[in-house]
């Protein structure tokens with residue numbers, strides 16, 4: 004039987020969720036709000052109570068033409084004539100349930116691993132409940148937290164099968180669009196999301212369901228526009244750079260920096276020099292107001308504290324909610340266990356338009372095992388140019404965003420195109436904050452030019468690195484100390500030239516090539 008799984012309500016009868024309200028009333032409100040399938044999930048009640056409740060729920064669901072499935076209990080499904088069951092890995096075997104249930108019954112199977120998914124497909128499951136997406140208080144005895152990356156990997160591996168899929172666990176209004184978007188593999192997407200608390204515990208389950216239906220129907224505002232590589236991609240991009248720099252100066256974007264205290268002053272000066280506006284605020288609650296200026300947010304976890312991550316999460320949620328650019332600079336990501344955990348928590352909490360880091364940091368975000376950074380330095384490289392390019396491309400593809408891997412050569416990718424940039428000067432590596440400023444600058448350019456994020460970031464890097472070359476070539480620059488003021492002057496000089504319509508600063512200067520993988 005074909006079933007619309009797009010908004011799949013899973014019930015819960017615990018007092019914390021029901022808050023004294025009647026289960027059937029909540030489910031009826033949710034049906035009015037547009038849920039497309041309901042699963043009765045009751046871990047505590049006796050069989051008699053379950054049958055009585057399931058019967059009432061079935062009557063309600065039939066009124067709205069919504070199929071009712073029963074969690075775990077084939078006997079209850081049979082007793083009330085429900086449309087099917089949902090079975091976990093420890094429940095009745097699919098083959099047994101299939102024998103017992105009427106021919107057209109729907110049988111869904113939970114899958115936390117690829118092996119479980121493949122077995123369920125081979126058995127003939129109608130759909131897979133893939134999870135746990137994010138850890139959730141609603142179900143604490145889960146085996147794996149897959150996140151969007153793990154879910155995408157399963158979808159990719161089963162893409163030859165037409166089986167339907169839903170994701171479950173920690174999905175709510177603030178992340179549902181991202182979950183659907185970032186889980187999608189090139190050949191297979193989720194058919195829907197299964198939700199307990201965001202509907203069952205909502206004060207108004209009808210309104211909550213209506214909102215979710217709307218969010219599910221529409222792509223997120225941060226969805227990346229596809230820009231397939233053209234014949235001379237690098238050259239085509241370079242032609243647009245001076246105009247993008249001009250646009251950034253005109254727009255005078257605000258960038259909200261949640262940045263480490265070592266570099267805050269230098270980064271603020273860099274941002275002022277390029278003609279944008281910096282605000283430094285580590286206070287997450289401030290983001291609800293700051294995001295209304297429609298600038299960018301930079302999360303730079305260089306001086307992480309016990310409170311940083313919760314503050315970052317609040318800010319990411321606010322900026323994601325408005326569809327404004329968010330940049331993640333996972334400074335020292337592989338240096339300590341605390342930073343490694345912060346990376347996982349932040350990657351699960353929201354969407355980053357750009358992830359920017361050195362090789363060690365990008366490898367940690369990718370999930371390579373055994374990354375041990377010494378402090379915030381990348382450490383000796385283990386990858387050649389092609390491998391670096393592939394890592395940046397694969398991470399961008401997986402996260403469906405833009406990735407910038409910095410180094411003597413920077414690798415920039417949006418999952419399709421990979422661009423290597425060889426501008427800059429060794430003095431940049433001798434001054435603290437020069438790497439962090441790239442995250443903030445990228446925020447300014449992402450704000451000013453939204454239609455092609457790779458081009459926006461490329462324009463920012465080129466402005467920055469050409470200014471560094473100009474500064475280092477001054478005869479009075481003798482080392483990192485004299486380099487800093489000269490560098491700010493050169494950024495300011497390019498900004499002034501750009502606003503006067505003078506593009507000569509750029510002519511013949513970019514050392515950029517497209518990497519074909």
Ligand SMILES: Cc1ncc(COP(=O)(O)OP(=O)(O)O)c(N)n1
Pocket residue numbers: 011013042044074075089090091092093094111112113114131132133134142169171197
């Ligand atoms: C749609 C959907 N997917 C997964 C589950 C989880 O089922 P299971 O692993 O059997 O855990 P319990 O729900 O029984 O606690 C689900 N219920 N629905």
Ligand SMILES: Cc1ncsc1CCOP(=O)(O)O
Pocket residue numbers: 013134135136139140141142145171172173174197198199200201
């Ligand atoms: C039943 C189940 N299986 C995996 S997570 C989960 C509970 C999901 O609940 P919520 O939507 O409230 O996070």
